[in-house]
Amino acid sequence: MKHHYKEGLLTIAAGALLALAGAAFVSDALAQQTAARKDLVLNGDAKCTRCHDADDNPQILEIGKTKHGTRADGRTPTCTSCHGESENHINKPANAAERPKPDRTFTKKSSTPIAERNEACMSCHRNDSQRSHWEGSQHQSRDVACTSCHQIHTAHDAVREKLSQPQVCFTCHKEQRTQINRPSRHPIPEGKVVCSDCHNPHGSVGPKLVKRDSVNDTCYTCHMEKRGPFVHNHEPVSEDCMNCHQPHGTVAENLLKARPPFLCHQCHTPHGPNIVQVLGQQTPGQALSSTSTGKNVINISMARGCTNCHTQVHGSNNPSTTEPSPQFMLR
């Protein structure tokens, strides 16, 4: 028993010594770390991360996972590049009741003017071909903050992920949120086409922030077969696809703003004297008979409507000078 008592004491003493040694090591390391104010994720971040560390707000440190956190790239920022030197925040003035906020903050309730917030980003990102036309763009002139759409302190910025990007845009663009669920649409909910495939939210020369110089040039990036020029052009098509199409989604087929013949009749004189109608819901006097002509109202109203015959609405390259003439977009 005595022997065991000695062994026990020895074990406890040895353990205590080692633990003390370990603790001393940790303590020393912490002391050194504090003294050197070791940067955690960004070059020069110790000024901020001595307080805002993983215990305070681990989300902040996730910036290390992003392109901003690539320390080997000498262009990447430190905390104060965006938030300002913030001397009063770091060293709270004695007469201040509360610690002042950093010089620049980016939350929704921030008192920092949006232009100043955006300048923190644009001072670097203005020299970028995707953002060269930010100044004067709809988003810039309407005081949209970069951080309204982008999350900086996360590896997965929702607006840069194809599946989640539309939800970010729908925060403001409510009408499109409904349109993209209609039966005729682009594959936006599936993440195969996203807002930024057609729009450059950072500014462009085209209308509606379309990526290329015009609506048509943007549409042609995927629908180049519509570009022509053709032997027989359809002028509204050449001028602006959106004369007929609503690209965010429609109930009518082919993303048409309205179903034919109502769409076509906004410009064109129709065939025949009859009102639009459908099979099975006609007055006796208007039902099809064996003498009904091809320009009967059913052929114009149902199926593909006017394009049952005028199939080449985007233009025809048929050069034939014989009748029936291709100029009526029939072949």
Add this chain to the structure above:
Amino acid sequence: MTMSRKIGSCTTILASAVLATLAPAYADEAQDAATKPDTRSISLGAGLVSGDRNSRSLFSQYNGLRKNDSVLLLDFDYVRRNEESGTWSTARGRNLGLDTRELGFGMQRQGIWSLSVDYNEIVRNDPRIANTALSGAGTTTPTITRLAAPGTGSELTFQTKREILGLSGYAWINDRFQFEASFKNEDKDGTRRWGRGYDCATAVCPRTGVNAQSATVQTWALLMVPEPINSNTKQAEAKLNFHTDKLFVTAGYYGSFYTNNNGSLTPSVPGALNGPTLANQTGAAVPLVTTGQGLQNVLQLPMALAPDNQAHQFYLAGNYAFTPKVRSTFKLAYTHATQNENFAGMGLTGAPAGRSDLGGVLNSTLAQFGITARPMPKLSLLGNVRYEKKDDQTPLAAYTAESGQIRPSPWNNTRVSNTKLGGKAEASYLLPANIRGTVGVDYEQIKRELPPDNVFVAGISALRGKTEEVTYRGDLRRSISETVTGSIGLAHARRTGSNWYNLINTAPLVYGTTNSPGAEWVRAGTFPSMLTDRTRDKLKGSVDWAATEKLSVTFAAETSYDRYTPPNQIGGLRSGRNWLYSLDASYALSDKWKATAYGSVGSQAFRVEQGNNGYIANVSDRNTAFGVGLLGKPTGVLDVGATLSYVQDLNRFGLGVDPFGTTPATVAANSAQAALGLPDVTFRETRLNLFANYAIDKRSDVRLDVIHVITTLNEWTWGGQNGLPFFTYGDNTTVQLNPNQHVTFIGARYIYKF
């Protein structure tokens, strides 16, 4: 003390020591995990989808879940950053078990160079399915065969698939110069539901006397003909970027090239098809008119498919800071586009003498300059000018011969030259009470090349060479309190234009000035809506309320009203009205649970008047949408989420009779028909998405996804719904869509991180 107890004591001591000494190392590892991007994961699982292709055709339009009831779910991610060099290596795979797969590989030394390769498949399955006897779908020579009765043929589906390969990269040459390049190759294959139809014109296949439309002679036909798609698109862009402290400029080239492997479509058509009545569908086929060129021969003439075309654009774009508070943007671009595919090579004959191809040339010039200034802290100014000229230099030739028209035959091809000049000026000032007020004016002028006398423009009453639109707008934004911000905006626009030219008559007539057209043209004419005079008024407003730290609410409303004034005050589009109200809310129930909800109602409506065939229509789409979502983390290892959404579109057509109708019999017939009206078209979709992700351990998760969708699409476009007969093509082909679809998808995955 036994040997084992001694060992146990020593182990305890050693463990204590090791733990104590390694504590900083563990801390470093934990910090690395929280701050380093390195990710390696693979997700493998299976998905089951209910129903068949008809009962899930709307759900599976784009998601690759049309063909098979069970699918492989395979994704992977690899991200690694070398901290010493700043070199990123990435690989990513999505939907690898589906025909919507995506693969991407990238490598970049951040700030120095970057290279990436992406492969993407996009599939579209037409929600509508044909029942037909047609053979050869997808070829340029399909054969049409008449079914004995509708619905007795085979199902024909339509699918297009894009396979896209992209390469992109950049390299910094030095601190000032960067080179960027990208290339995209896209192959598109499949079939698209298309058609062909013809009603014999007197000069083509005369239909008088014994050849008049009757129970035994058919003078017209409509056919469903699939368009064969087999094309390639290439896009290449190269940019050289240069910047100083004040200037950023890009000099670039963008080339785009379209190649269609199909030149024309030549269907084989039987000599007898259905007559126009429902009784003809199951009776004997009616022979097509055989006089002149014969309807069968006409329907077998080649149909032009999209021709090869190409464009080269050179541009200079960028921005310049005159001072930190005065900045500008600019772009100059020149585009040379051509279309010169050989007609014979496309399978098209009959071109005018001397023309083997169109020789299409379209040169475009673009110039843009914008400036922003902040002369005072409270004042911002903005100005922008944009000029674009499209110069169609395609040679004119007599392509069109159509006798029986007013104009002398033949006519030339049409060209699409136009010049657009646009600009805007805007001032924004911070008023007292923290209100920011903005006023602006926008201007747009479009000049179009009017067709000369030797060109006939079909199906419209008149054209005008120039339109101008001026928009005046203003808005106020205010932070009402620390938690509430609001805005309201108003805009008024007016579009006018030059004289209208009547193109129906031999000599162009100028409406309202000289040689004014007759009364009938004035009453029944239709004027292109893009050219008519228009006033547009818009009003919109929004309120953001951060009620508490946990609750935020946004309300938005907007409305617009357009009035179109064609020169005859009657024909074509007359008005348009849109409005939308929406309410969004987000509530953080706790640190671990967050709820969202939204709702919106809106309407898009327009009124079209047609003096020519005596109707008016008030067409509207009334839409309603709402959704709720819940996202939570009930335990440290479990993430769950649920969203429920509902959308509804109700389309109405509001038919009425042209109040200016002058033919009593037509007015009476149309009045009776208008009383019957058109059935509403209704689309509804209710969607429930559920997911749960459970972390088995540090390296592995399991995830379950459940999607349930109920869709209703009641429409009359193709008939066959709500007791109405099918619209039936001349060969008894019908097109169908299951109007009530219920689909459930269940997917389970195992995710391993290594």
